[in-house]
Amino acid sequence: MDNQSRSTIIFIGFCFAVLLLIFLPDEGQTVSIIIKGVIIGGLAFAIYFYYQYLGEAGQNGSYTNQDDPKNTNHFYSEGTIAQSHYANLQELIFSMVKAMNNEFEAGIYIINPASQNFVLQKGTVPDFVKTIELDNTIANRCVNQKTVTTFHQKDHIDEWQAIFKDQTWRGSECVIGQTLRFKDKPVGFILVRSDHFSDINTKDQVLIEYLGDIVSFTMEELDSLEKIVTSNQNKLRILDLITELNFKQNEPAVLNIFRNLIRSFFDYDCLTISSKADRSKEAIIKLVDGMHVHLPQENKFNIHGTLHGLIYNEKKIINETNWTKKYSNLARFNAGEINGQEFNSVLGVPIFIENDIWGCIMIER
Numbered sequence: 001m002d003n004q005s006r007s008t009i010i011f012i013g014f015c016f017a018v019l020l021l022i023f024l025p026d027e028g029q030t031v032s033i034i035i036k037g038v039i040i041g042g043l044a045f046a047i048y049f050y051y052q053y054l055g056e057a058g059q060n061g062s063y064t065n066q067d068d069p070k071n072t073n074h075f076y077s078e079g080t081i082a083q084s085h086y087a088n089l090q091e092l093i094f095s096m097v098k099a100m101n102n103e104f105e106a107g108i109y110i111i112n113p114a115s116q117n118f119v120l121q122k123g124t125v126p127d128f129v130k131t132i133e134l135d136n137t138i139a140n141r142c143v144n145q146k147t148v149t150t151f152h153q154k155d156h157i158d159e160w161q162a163i164f165k166d167q168t169w170r171g172s173e174c175v176i177g178q179t180l181r182f183k184d185k186p187v188g189f190i191l192v193r194s195d196h197f198s199d200i201n202t203k204d205q206v207l208i209e210y211l212g213d214i215v216s217f218t219m220e221e222l223d224s225l226e227k228i229v230t231s232n233q234n235k236l237r238i239l240d241l242i243t244e245l246n247f248k249q250n251e252p253a254v255l256n257i258f259r260n261l262i263r264s265f266f267d268y269d270c271l272t273i274s275s276k277a278d279r280s281k282e283a284i285i286k287l288v289d290g291m292h293v294h295l296p297q298e299n300k301f302n303i304h305g306t307l308h309g310l311i312y313n314e315k316k317i318i319n320e321t322n323w324t325k326k327y328s329n330l331a332r333f334n335a336g337e338i339n340g341q342e343f344n345s346v347l348g349v350p351i352f353i354e355n356d357i358w359g360c361i362m363i364e365r
Helices: 003-023 030-059 069-077 081-100 137-144 157-163 202-244 251-265 307-314
Strands: 105-112 117-123 131-133 149-152 174-182 185-194 270-276 282-290 300-302 318-320 346-353 356-364
Touching: 081 105, 081 117, 081 202, 117 185, 131 157, 137 149, 137 157, 137 174, 137 185, 174 202, 185 202, 251 270, 251 282, 270 307, 282 307, 282 356, 300 307, 307 318, 307 346, 307 356
Parallel strands: none
Antiparallel strands: 105 117, 105 185, 117 131, 149 174, 174 185, 270 282, 270 356, 282 300, 318 346, 346 356
């Protein structure tokens, strides 16, 4: 039996289990929990198979049904693939929560390192607040415990109010929290709310814990997928450059194409492309993009005693966050000039043609 046939059988069994769960009563029957377990396992397999296929498709460049390379940029411009499937993952998780009990409501929170709080990714109802503080007892315990944790509204009144928007509560409500982990580090949690604590049983708690494991596993798969997509995007940019290049064009036109490519990869204040002049001690500035600060006269500079000339002499990449400290004896372009504070960070890359240095790309910030 090939992989496709095996996957088809598993998928049919998964769908059949979902139908049984819908039509069979769930009053604590052993059959019900077995079916729920089958559904969780089927969902895990479906997610794994889905992203495994996407990973192979990404490596083969098969993200789109159209073979025309011109359509690829439009496809990527609609948003990253990983973000789209992350949204689909949330919908799958919420569907499983509703399959347990249609009265359950759920929300997913992920920590935001910049704002230092938990940010709502999505919820089944608008009752969940957009952000939760890190010191909220419910949120803190959810994210730091590997197993499910139950909280009753009557025991955590203030913390409860900080999670759910203003409503009238009876005191019988409760939530189950399950941590979400990324590369074995806690990054968020799932909250499942019930209007009455008696509606949540031990079997539901086990299933919610499984859902947390599925989300944690899939987030790592999505991270790998994101890297594949980013890598493919970078390859496409370079491919576009090669496609656009016409060596019958004049030199400025060719350099502008390279400038556009560099712009798409780097943020900078000044980009300078230079080439070695006929005289071995001088280089000529071919292109400047960004801030035009203290440029040499006639766009020429000595490759000795200058920062921009250093690459020609050392013939290797230079990457410094404070070049004036390391190369205090050098000026940017003219030996003897006083170094300004316009740019501190530099990245210089030599350009080789047939093992000889032709020029230099210098990025400054």
